[in-house]
Amino acid sequence: MSDPTRALSTSFLQKLHAIVGDAGLVQDEQAKAACDVDWLKKWQGVSSAVVRPANTAEVAAVMRLCHETRTPVVTQGGNTGMSGGATPDDSGAQLILSTTRLKQIREVDPLNNTVTVEAGVLLANVQSAADDVNRYFPLSLGSEGSCTIGGNLATNAGGIAVLRYGNTRDLVLGIEVVLPNGDIWNGLRALRKDNTGYSLRDLFIGSEGTLGVVTAAVLKLFPKPTTRLSAWLGCDDMDALLEVLARMRNDCGDRLVAFEMLTEDALALVLEHVTDVRRPLAGKHPYHALVELADTRDAELGSLLESVLEKAMEDGLVQDAAIGANLAQRQAFWKVREGISQAQVRAGKAIKHDIALPISSLPGFVDRAVDAVKQVKPDARVINFGHMGDGNLHFNVLVPLDTPDAELKSWIHALNRVVHDLVSASNGSISAEHGVGQLRRDELRHYKSETEFGLMMLIKQSLDPNQIMNPGKLI
Numbered sequence: 001m002s003d004p005t006r007a008l009s010t011s012f013l014q015k016l017h018a019i020v021g022d023a024g025l026v027q028d029e030q031a032k033a034a035c036d037v038d039w040l041k042k043w044q045g046v047s048s049a050v051v052r053p054a055n056t057a058e059v060a061a062v063m064r065l066c067h068e069t070r071t072p073v074v075t076q077g078g079n080t081g082m083s084g085g086a087t088p089d090d091s092g093a094q095l096i097l098s099t100t101r102l103k104q105i106r107e108v109d110p111l112n113n114t115v116t117v118e119a120g121v122l123l124a125n126v127q128s129a130a131d132d133v134n135r136y137f138p139l140s141l142g143s144e145g146s147c148t149i150g151g152n153l154a155t156n157a158g159g160i161a162v163l164r165y166g167n168t169r170d171l172v173l174g175i176e177v178v179l180p181n182g183d184i185w186n187g188l189r190a191l192r193k194d195n196t197g198y199s200l201r202d203l204f205i206g207s208e209g210t211l212g213v214v215t216a217a218v219l220k221l222f223p224k225p226t227t228r229l230s231a232w233l234g235c236d237d238m239d240a241l242l243e244v245l246a247r248m249r250n251d252c253g254d255r256l257v258a259f260e261m262l263t264e265d266a267l268a269l270v271l272e273h274v275t276d277v278r279r280p281l282a283g284k285h286p287y288h289a290l291v292e293l294a295d296t297r298d299a300e301l302g303s304l305l306e307s308v309l310e311k312a313m314e315d316g317l318v319q320d321a322a323i324g325a326n327l328a329q330r331q332a333f334w335k336v337r338e339g340i341s342q343a344q345v346r347a348g349k350a351i352k353h354d355i356a357l358p359i360s361s362l363p364g365f366v367d368r369a370v371d372a373v374k375q376v377k378p379d380a381r382v383i384n385f386g387h388m389g390d391g392n393l394h395f396n397v398l399v400p401l402d403t404p405d406a407e408l409k410s411w412i413h414a415l416n417r418v419v420h421d422l423v424s425a426s427n428g429s430i431s432a433e434h435g436v437g438q439l440r441r442d443e444l445r446h447y448k449s450e451t452e453f454g455l456m457m458l459i460k461q462s463l464d465p466n467q468i469m470n471p472g473k474l475i
Contacts, residue, residue, distance in 0.1 A: 012065075012069060012071070013025070013027065013049065015065055016049065016051055016062065016065065019051075019053070019058055019061045019062055019065070020051055020052060020053050020054065020058055020062070023052070023054070023101075024051060024052045024053060024054060024058065024101070025049060025050075025051055025052070026049060026050035026051075026052065027049045027050075031050075032047060032049070032050045032096070034079070035047065035050050035076060035079065035096050035098065036087070036088060036096075037087065038079065038081060038084055038086065038087045039079055039080050039081075040082065042084065043084035043087040043438060044087070044090070045087045045088035045089050045090050045094070046088065046089075046090050046091070046092045047074070047088040047092070047094055047095060047096045048071075048092055048093060048094060048095050049095055049096070050095075050096040050098055051095060051096070051097050051098065052098045052100060052101045053097070053099075053101065053102070054101045054102070055102065056102070056176060056178065056184060056215045056216065059097070059099075059102075059178045059213055059215055060178045060182045060183070060184050061182065062097060062182075063097075063178050063179070063180060063181065063182040063213065064181065064182030065182075066095060066180075066468055067180055067181045067182060067466060067468065070466050070468060071093075071094075071095055071468060072093060072094045072095065072467075072468045072469075072470075072471050073094070073095050073096075073097050073209075073213075073468055073469060073470070074086060074087070074088045074094050074095070074096050074097065074209065074470050075096075075097045075099065075150075075154070075209035075213050075469075075470065076096050076097065076098050076099070076151075077098075077099050077100070077119065077120065077147065077148035077149075077150045077151030077154070078100075078122070078143065078146045078147040078148040078151055079151075080143040080146055080147040080151065081151065081155060081434070081435060081437060082352075082354070082434040082435070082437075082439075083155075083431075083434050083435045083436060083437030083438065083439040083440060084437040084438035084439055084473075085154070085155065085208045085209070085435050085436070085437030085438065085470070085473050085474070086151070086209070086437075087438070089471075089472055094471070097213060098120075099118075099119040099120040099148060099150045099213070099215070100120045100148065101120060102118035102119045102120035102121075102150070102215055102216070103118055103120040103121050103122075103125075104117070104118045104121070105117050105118075105121060105125070105126075105129050106118065106216065108129055108130075108132070108133055109190065110133040110134070110135055110221070112190055113135065113220060113221040113222065114173060114190045114218050114219065114220060114221060115129055115130060115135075115137065115218075115219050115221055116188060116190070116216065116217070116218045116219075117129075117149055117216065117217060117219065118149075118150075118215060118216045119148060119149055119150025119153070119213075119214050119215050119216060119217070120148050120149075120150060121148060121149050122144070122145065122146065122147070122148060122149075123139060123141065123143075123144040123145075123147050123148070123149060123152060124144045124145045126139075126149060126219065127139075127140075127144065130221050130224075131224070133221075134224050135221035135222065135223070135224055136221065136222045136223065136224040136225060137171070137219060137220075137221055137222075138161040138164070138165040138171070138222060139152060139157065139159055139161070139165075139168060139171055140159045140160050140161050141157060141159045141160075142338055142341070149217060149219070150213075150214050150215070152168045153168055153172065153175065153204070153205050153206075153214050153217060154205075154206070154207065154208050154209050154214060154435075155168075155206065155208060155433075155434065155435035156168050156169050156205055156206035156433070156435075157433060158387065158390070158392060158432065158433030159433070160257075160258050160260065160292075160387065161257055161258060162387060162389070162390045162392070162433075163256060163257060163258055163259055163387070163389035163390050164254055164256065164257040164258075164294075165222070165257075167433070168205065169202060169205045169206065171219055171220050172201065172205060172217055172218065172219060172220070173189065173190050173191060173192065173201075173218040173219070173220060174187045174188045174189040174190060174191070174201060174217065174218040175187050175188065175201050175204060175205070175214055175216065175217045175218070176188050176214070176215045176216040176217070177204050177212045177213065177214050177215065178212055178213040178215055179211075179212045179463060180211075180212060180463060180464040180465075180466065180468055180469050184215075185200070185212075187200060187201055188216060188217075188218050189218065190218045203459070206435075207474070208435055208436065208437060208470060208473055208474045209469060209470040209473070210460060210464070210469045210470045210473060210474050210475055211459070211460065211463045211464060211469060212463065212464075212469065223296045224296070225294035225295060225296055226295070226296055226297070226298060227294065227295050227296075227297070227298045227301050228257075228292060228293070228294045228330065229292070229293045229294075229301055229302060229305050229323065229324070229325060229330075230290065230291065230292045230293075230323070230324040230329070230330040230333050230334070231290075231291045231292075231305060231309060231321055231322065231323045231324065232280035232281060232288065232289070232290055232291075232321065232322045232324070232333050233288065233289040233290075233291065233309070233312075233318050233320075233321045234281045234283065234284075234285030234287075234288055234318065234319050234320040234321070235285060235286070235287045235288070235289065235317065235318055235319060236285065236286055236287070236319060237286060237287060237363070238261070238287055238362060238363040238366055239363045240287070240316075240317040240318070241261060241287055241289050241388065242359065242360070242362065242363060242388075243312075243317055244289065244312050244317050244318060245259050245289075245359070245388065245389060247308060247311070247312065248291065248308055251304065251307075251308050252293055252304060252305075252308065255293045255294060255295050255301065255304075256291070256292075256293060256389070257292045257293065257294045258290065258291065258292040258387075258389060259289060259290075259291055259387075259388050259389030260289060260290040260291075260337050260385070260386070260387060260388065260389075261287065261288070261289050261384075261385060261386060261387075261388035261393075262287075262288050262289075262290075262337065262340065262384070262385035262386075263286065263287060263288070263382075263383075263384045263385065264284055264285060264286055264287070264288070265381065265382065265383060265384070266340055266383050266384060266385045267279070267288055267336065269340065269343040269344065269347055269383060269398075270336055270339040270340055270343045272343070272347070273339075273342070273343040273346040273347050274335075274336075274339035274342055274343050276335070277332070277335055277336050277339055278332070280322055280332070280333055280336060281320045281321075281322055282320065283319075283320060285319055285320065289388065290333050290334070290336075290337050291305075292330075293305055302323075302325065305323065306323070309321045309323075337385075340383070340385050340394075344383060344396065344398060347398060347401075348381070348398040348399055348400050348401050348403075349398070349399050349400070349401060349403055349408055350383065350396045350397070350398050350399075351396060351397040351398075351399065351408075351411060351412050351415050351416070352394065352396045353393075353394070353395040353396060353397075353416070353419050353420070353423075353430075354392070354394060354430075354431055354432050354433060354434040355392070355393050355394075355395055355419070355420075355423045355428055355429065355430060355431075355432055356390075356391050356392045356393075356428055356429040356432035356433075357391050357393070357423065357426050357427075357428035357429075358391060358426070358427065358428070359388070359389075359390075359391045361426045361427075361428070362388065362391065362393070364426075365422060365423070365426050365428075366384060366393075366395075368422055369395060369418075369419055369422050370382055370384075372418040372419070372422060373397055373415060373418065373419065375418075376411075376414050376415055376418055377397070377399075377411060377414075377415065380397050380398075380399070380415075381397070381398040381399075382395070382396070382397055382398075383396045383397070383398050384396070387433075391428075391432075392432040392433055393432075395419060397411075397415050399411060416443060420443060420446075420447065424447050430443055430444070430447055431444070435474075436473070436474045437473050437474065438472065438473055441472070441473065441474060441475075444474070444475075453475075456475055457475065460475055
């Protein structure tokens with residue numbers, strides 16, 4: 001790794017400027033300040049400069065220069081990550097490579113159901129491009145108005161529609177990547193069948209900028225749903241919710257798009273700290289679920305949802321339910337669900353666990369994890385919610401806002417250990433959709449087997465022998 005003076009040398013900056021021009025190089029401290037800190041304001045770094053290439057050729061030229069000078073590079077898209085994966089360290093030696101000028105939608109092909117976009121295109125703009133040709137791009141996140149496709153690929157983002165459509169990885173057919181030495185791999189194949197060797201595409205998706213710079217991707221499009229219905233359910237326990245989920249999968253098939261879970265404590269937090277929301281059901285229930293169905297046909301979706309819920313209520317699985325048949329009612333439901341993150345920020349400091357488990361293991365895990373947390377910190381407030389349909393829980397522990405940082409750090413270590421030990425024992429994952437970044441880097445090393453971690457290191461060393469790609473993150 002280079003030292004700060006070398007990264008800031010006049011000759012190095014002049015060479016960068018020759019590649020990207022005035023619009024592509026940011027050195028002013030105030031101008032690059034927003035890139036030096038993550039959006040959660042949790043990680044603060046100091047970059048040597050911010051370079052903003054306008055096309056793939058410029059990215060390649062920048063990477064060749066950095067490879068030759070061994071200048072460390074932190075690739076950054078919309079800077080909306082949750083794990084500090086796109087924030088430089090405080091050495092002043094790292095260069096931020098921003099993909100925000102790579103914003104062309106290169107091709108929309110409704111017959112092949114694909115769209116080819118550059119890494120800096122906003123997720124919301126991909127959704128709009130699909131909508132313009134009567135197609136649907138299903139990746140949906142709370143940050144979709146500011147996050148970029150490149151960042152979504154780098155972290156293998158999840159979101160609310162994974163149950164039906166899969167993670168980002170499942171929505172990608174091909175990618176274009178600039179390697180650490182500046183070579184360009186054009187893997188932009190819009191094919192659903194290609195058995196010509198290793199799946200290099202999947203190697204880079206989810207690699208968090210540690211293996212190369214994704215500059216473009218071919219994404220899958222789908223038929224545009226014409227009807228959507230949401231329902232809010234109240235249940236006594238998670239076992240009941242699990243049975244309702246199984247029935248909905250059996251009866252509704254791929255029309256079931258989302259099955260979101262939250263506890264009464266999580267709902268109460270939203271009602272207390274978020275404006276313009278109201279309790280979806282009249283009474284309190286230990287567990288709640290927000291369910292969404294979608295179809296390309298209008299007929300029978302409402303009657304299907306009603307029949308499934310009526311049977312679940314007759315069998316005592318659901319104590320109360322409300323169907324949001326129109327857009328305003330659906331939006332009201334989702335505002336409650338999406339308000340949890342905002343409410344946590346206002347209510348305290350959250351020790352977050354973005355975990356995934358086999359769906360059948362969820363009820364037993366939650367009971368054990370709550371008990372384990374209470375043994376470590378009896379006054380802990382557990383805020384448990386997430387994408388139950390795909391096994392992804394956000395099992396968070398809330399501590400008071402005035403908790404000193406040193407005390408918070410000790411609680412983070414202790415609570416991570418008990419929660420993640422239980423996740424590992426259930427053959428789960430300690431990082432489901434937010435990435436590893438800086439937040440879970442040490443935890444990853446603790447839970448990966450020696451063989452698996454060794455394979456990851458072999459790949460890293462092969463592609464990035466100078467160790468310049470996003471150092472200190474993931475691996």
